[in-house]
Each structure stands twice: as C-alpha cells, then as structure tokens.
Amino acid sequence: xxxxxxxxxxxxxxxxxxxxxxxxxxxxxxxxxxxxxxxxxxxxxxxxxxxxxxxxxxxxxxxxxxxxxxxxxxxxxxxxxxxxxxxxxxxxxxxxxxxxxxxxxxxxxxxxxxxxxxxxxxxxxxxxxxxxxxxxxxxxxxxxxxxxxxxxxxxxxxxxxxxxxxxxxxxxxxxxxxxxxxxxxxxxxxxxxxxxxxxxxxxxxxxxxxxxxxxxxxxxxxxxxxxxxxxxxxxxxxxxxxxxxxxxxx
Amino acid sequence: xxxxxxxxxxxxxxxxxxxxxxxxxxxxxxxxxxxxxxxxxxxxxxxxxxxxxxxxxxxxxxxxxxxxxxxxxxxxxxxxxxxxxxxxxxxxxxxxxxxxxxxxxxxxxxxxxxxxxxxxxxxxxxxxxxxxxxxxxxxxxxxxxxxxxxxxxxxxxxxxxxxxxxxxxxxxxxxxxxxxxxxxxxxxxxxxxxxxxxxxxxxxxxxxxxxxxxxxxxxxxxxxxxxxxxxxxxxxxxxxxxxxxxxxxxxxxxxxxxxxxxxxxxxxxxxxxxxxxxxxxxxxxxxxxxxxxxxxxxxxxxxxxxxxxxxxxxxxxxxxxxxxxxxxxxxxxxxxxxxxxxxxxxxxxxxxxxx
Ligand SMILES: Cc1ncc(C[n+]2csc(CCOP(=O)(O)OP(=O)(O)O)c2C)c(N)n1
Ligand code: SF4
Ligand SMILES: [Mg+2]
Numbered sequence: 365x366x367x368x369x370x371x372x373x374x375x376x377x378x379x380x381x382x383x384x385x386x387x388x389x390x391x392x393x394x395x396x397x398x399x400x401x402x403x404x405x406x407x408x409x410x411x412x413x414x415x416x417x418x419x420x421x422x423x424x425x426x427x428x429x430x431x432x433x434x435x436x437x438x439x440x441x442x443x444x445x446x447x448x449x450x451x452x453x454x455x456x457x458x459x460x461x462x463x464x465x466x467x468x469x470x471x472x473x474x475x476x477x478x479x480x481x482x483x484x485x486x487x488x489x490x491x492x493x494x495x496x497x498x499x500x501x502x503x504x505x506x507x508x509x510x511x512x513x514x515x516x517x518x519x520x521x522x523x524x525x526x527x528x529x530x531x532x533x534x535x536x537x538x539x540x541x542x543x544x545x546x547x548x549x550x551x552x553x554x555x556x557x558x559x560x561x562x563x564x565x566x567x568x569x570x571x572x573x574x575x576x577x578x579x580x581x582x583x584x585x586x587x588x589x590x591x592x593x594x595x596x597x598x599x600x601x602x603x604x605x606x607x608x609x610x611x612x613x614x
Numbered sequence: 615x616x617x618x619x620x621x622x623x624x625x626x627x628x629x630x631x632x633x634x635x636x637x638x639x640x641x642x643x644x645x646x647x648x649x650x651x652x653x654x655x656x657x658x659x660x661x662x663x664x665x666x667x668x669x670x671x672x673x674x675x676x677x678x679x680x681x682x683x684x685x686x687x688x689x690x691x692x693x694x695x696x697x698x699x700x701x702x703x704x705x706x707x708x709x710x711x712x713x714x715x716x717x718x719x720x721x722x723x724x725x726x727x728x729x730x731x732x733x734x735x736x737x738x739x740x741x742x743x744x745x746x747x748x749x750x751x752x753x754x755x756x757x758x759x760x761x762x763x764x765x766x767x768x769x770x771x772x773x774x775x776x777x778x779x780x781x782x783x784x785x786x787x788x789x790x791x792x793x794x795x796x797x798x799x800x801x802x803x804x805x806x807x808x809x810x811x812x813x814x815x816x817x818x819x820x821x822x823x824x825x826x827x828x829x830x831x832x833x834x835x836x837x838x839x840x841x842x843x844x845x846x847x848x849x850x851x852x853x854x855x856x857x858x859x860x861x862x863x864x865x866x867x868x869x870x871x872x873x874x875x876x877x878x879x880x881x882x883x884x885x886x887x888x889x890x891x892x893x894x895x896x897x898x899x900x901x902x903x904x905x906x907x908x909x910x911x912x913x914x915x916x917x918x919x920x921x922x923x924x925x926x927x928x929x930x931x932x933x934x935x936x937x938x939x940x941x942x943x944x945x946x947x948x949x950x951x952x953x954x955x956x957x958x959x960x961x962x963x964x965x966x967x968x969x
Contacts, residue, residue, distance in 0.1 A: 405814070406813060407813040409813065411679070419828075421822075421826070426822050427683075427814060427822050427824070428811065428824050429682045429825040429826070430826035430827060430828055431679075432701055435671070435672070435675035435701075438674075438675035438679065439675050439676070439678050439679035440679060441665070441667075441679065442676035442678060442679025442683075442687070443679040443680060443682070443683045443811070445637070445639075445665055446663055446683065446685035449813075450812075450813050468668075468671075468672055468675070471668035
C-alpha cells in the first residue's frame, strides 16, 4: 500500500500550538509542500507576523525572521533587496496585514517587491482574543463589536485582494480558501504559482486565504467551515484577481 | 587621497560606501535629504542598493530584514523620522542586529524646526523605543569626524551586534568642510553565518537560523536581557571616547559640551584664556557609553570650581554630567533649543555669571 501521509521536509516535528480545527496548520502544510516540491528550502526565508502565527518558525525547517506587527512586508523588502537570490515570503493575518500593516503591504505590492505574501483572513484578531478586524463581516459579533460590526461607524470590511489588484504594478493576486479539500487543492496550486513567479523573478504575489478561527467565533471546527462558506465566501469572492500574464497582454 | 571639500550630508553618504556599506534605505527629511539624493546617484555606481521607502516606519523594518539576513545596512534621517524608526530600533536591538543610524537632529518637539539642535540626546541615549536597550551613540563635531565615526560605526555595530547611532545636527549636515576618507577605516562585513537568515544553502548548513525578539518564557526573557546588558556593560568598558581641551591648566570651570556646541566652546576657552581666565572642556565623542569617569576626575581638580554643561536643548546631557560629578562640584547648565547656536560672547557672559 502506498504511503498516503508523509510530513514535508520543510515542516518540523514540533506539534503546533494552534487550536483544534484552526486553519493555520493546513496553510503551514501547503506552504511546506510547495517549498519541498520546488526544492527551495535551502534558500527560503519566511517572515512571521504578530498574530497567532508569530511562532510559525517553530514549525518550519528553514530560516525565519519575526517581524513587528504589520511590518513583515517591509522586512521582506529589506531581505529581497539585498539578497534577490533568496526566496522570501511573509505570512500575515488580517489584523497584521489589513490594519496596522496596511501601508507596508500596499507599498511593497506597488513597488513590485519580488516576494510572496500568504494572507490568512479569519475576520478577527485571533491572538488577542477575537477583537474586530478590518475584515470582520457586517453584523459579525466580536469582543469589540459585541452588537455586531456597525458599518455606519467603522465602514465595510476591507477586501484586500481587490484592493491590491487595483494597483498597476504587475502582480499575482488571488483569493482562495482552505475550508474543504476541494478548496485546499486550489489554494495549494495558487501558493505554488506564487512561489514560481517569485522564482522566475517576475513579481510580487499575494495569496489571500479565507480561513477560520473556531475559538474566537465560538463555533466548533465543523460549524466554522459552514459559517465561513455561508458568510465569508459571498463577500470575499474566490478567484484569480490578477496574474502577471494578463498584465503583459494589455 | 588628499582632502576634498564636501557638504556634511554628502560626506556621510560617501563615508558609508567607503566603509564598505552598500545598502541604504531612507525617507526624505530636512536637514539631511542630501544624503538620499547623493546615494540615489552613488549606490548604482558602486552596485549597491538604494531604496526610498514609503515611511520611516518601513525604513526601520527594511533595515531589520536586510541586517537580519546578514547585509551591512544603514539609514540617515532627522528627529521626527527617528521617532518613527524607534519601533524598529527596539526590535533591532532585541534581535541583536548590526545597523547604523545617522540622526541629523533638528529642533523639536513635534515638527519643531529645521535648524541645528541637540534635542534628541535623551531619545538617542536613553531609549525612544520600548524596552531595555541601548544604542552606541557617537556625536561628531566636524564633517571630518562625522566621516570617521560613520566608518567606525559599521565594525562596532558588528562587534556588538547592536545598532549604532551617529547623532549629528543640521550644522554638521549642511556645512562644507575639507574631508579625507581614511583608507584604514574601510572594513569587510563580518561573517554572520552563526545567526543571519542568509539561506541554509549560503552557509552550507542544515540548521535554520532565526531572527526574533519574542521570549514568552520569563526565564528566557530574563536571560536575554542579561545578554543585552552584558553587551552594554562591555561598551562602557571598551568604547568610551572623548576629547579634552585645555586640561593642563589650572582651569576654574570645566565645560562639558558635544557636537556643534563644543565648537563654540573651544572659541570661548581660547577667548577667556586671552583674558587670563582658564577654563577647560571635556567633549564626549560617545554619548553612550558616557565618559563618566573622565568627567568626574576633571571636575575634581582643585582649581575647578564649577562644571558647566552647554548643549543645544533645554537640559538633557546635564543629567548625565550631574550623575558623573556625583555632587562633588556644582553642575550648571546653559542651552538654547530654538535653532540659534549661542555665540561665544553669550557663552562667556553665562560662564562669568557663575563666578
Ligand atoms: C504594535 C502592536 N500593537 C498591538 C499588538 C497586539 N496584537 C498582537 S496580535 C494582534 C492581532 C493579530 O490578528 P491577526 O493579524 O488577524 O492574526 P490572527 O491571530 O488572527 O492570526 C494584536 C493587535 C502588538 N503585538 N503590537
Ligand atoms: S485563536 Fe483562532 S486563529 Fe488563533 S490558533 Fe486559535 S483558532 Fe487559530
Ligand atoms: Mg486574524
């Protein structure tokens, strides 16, 4: 019988600290598989965010830097500018990337920095206990929006993939999900494409991943997936928002 | 190579290149934007990296990334910009990364003004960012000295794996003076394979490197802070630099002054000497570590009645001078913070008022 489960070389043996049913673990695995498949572990540098994934470096087996909250794209820029031969990616949550780090991600994308961003959108500040994020859905209850997000007061949730796609600089921008196997297969393809573009020295790439936070949503892992499918996917539409090839055809 | 006439800001940019630093990230701000303008032309000529970032917040974190993967990097800015970089300076200090910062200080607080100032003494020597960290801070009093300090800053930053700051002011940045770039101060970047995230293939290792500042465990964070403290203590032992002036006389007043202000004090000491009144000066060249011992010793000379701190701010270094003198002599202060540098006549009046 063929072995069906083998840990990627790029993943360490350490058990993760993530809550049961949290999608961070799946995303780590996808990134690790892609790094293995592309054979780039020895020249990859990951940047962990401030958020639940701050300790991501414990679960990977290549070089890592831990950035200040939201600054991962600036840190990645620093690395990639002085060492263009390294493969660099940031791993960021929605509070990290779409709130405090909005300036850094937009400008790195707009300069066309040749690194990859894995953007984990779970609609809340997971690590600090489930406060409202820029991506929190209209009416969604969080610890700082107990009556539900009031868009009259704080505006509509930010759609990062669309926002960054509005920039002219060639980029690979896609939104995928990691809710069920059928989505995960597509998410992995997108992550692989993003790293491939970087390997070819082509462009900045961002893979937004619709994710879950069962703990702070107050749902079971299974309920979380249903909730995300029913509530997130209609607003955060999946698809390829921009590819470098299209830009070249213009 | 002989001397050439150069503006301070351009000389600082050239000094970094001559020191062997080919990576520069910055954001424009008066009175030091000429460094970025100069390096936007020079870095491509020498195959280096020049990047104008979107903010000083980004600059600081770009330096973190670049230094973290083993590159020699630096930036230049002025006061409000350094405030924004203070976040990254704290992280850089904790992650123990060698980075050189040049602050061409302008008046503050807030937007303040664009004229010369030394109002960032506290920010540079006592923090600015959060946490227990120290920068090694050097204060030049001439364009030539700025060049030499920039060139020395890189090996020092690497020796301690700690950020080094050059604290200049608008006058040092804007002034034209003859300079020479001492060939012997060029240094090769040190080997950083033990810790830098330069890629496992690069260092032919299968062990990942990690650049970080998070220590959730109390014992580990304590241990980390003790490692940092040991470095700062070692700096106090090994890196104190100062210059003394007119010390072999029976001076009645000891002046402590640094940077641009100390140039005025030299003239003051010469003029007072001509009037038959001896004063002397200690000019700290490192603000951290501070020349505490030499200042105390100089203050204790029998002829010395008072210690006078002169600085371009509302009284910051004077706290370190008081700490050094330890109550053995009265410590006075005079300074201006608006951007006008006191004239020698003004300073002489002040000194005489203490007698
Ligand atoms: C400057 C700063 N402000 C605030 C915090 C506190 N903080 C830690 S994690 C976090 C939010 C992280 O949320 P997100 O990026 O969505 O990641 P998640 O935990 O959901 O994966 C905040 C606000 C911090 N560490 N630093
Ligand atoms: S708090 Fe949420 S995002 Fe964080 S580990 Fe738990 S489930 Fe995952
Ligand atoms: Mg989140």
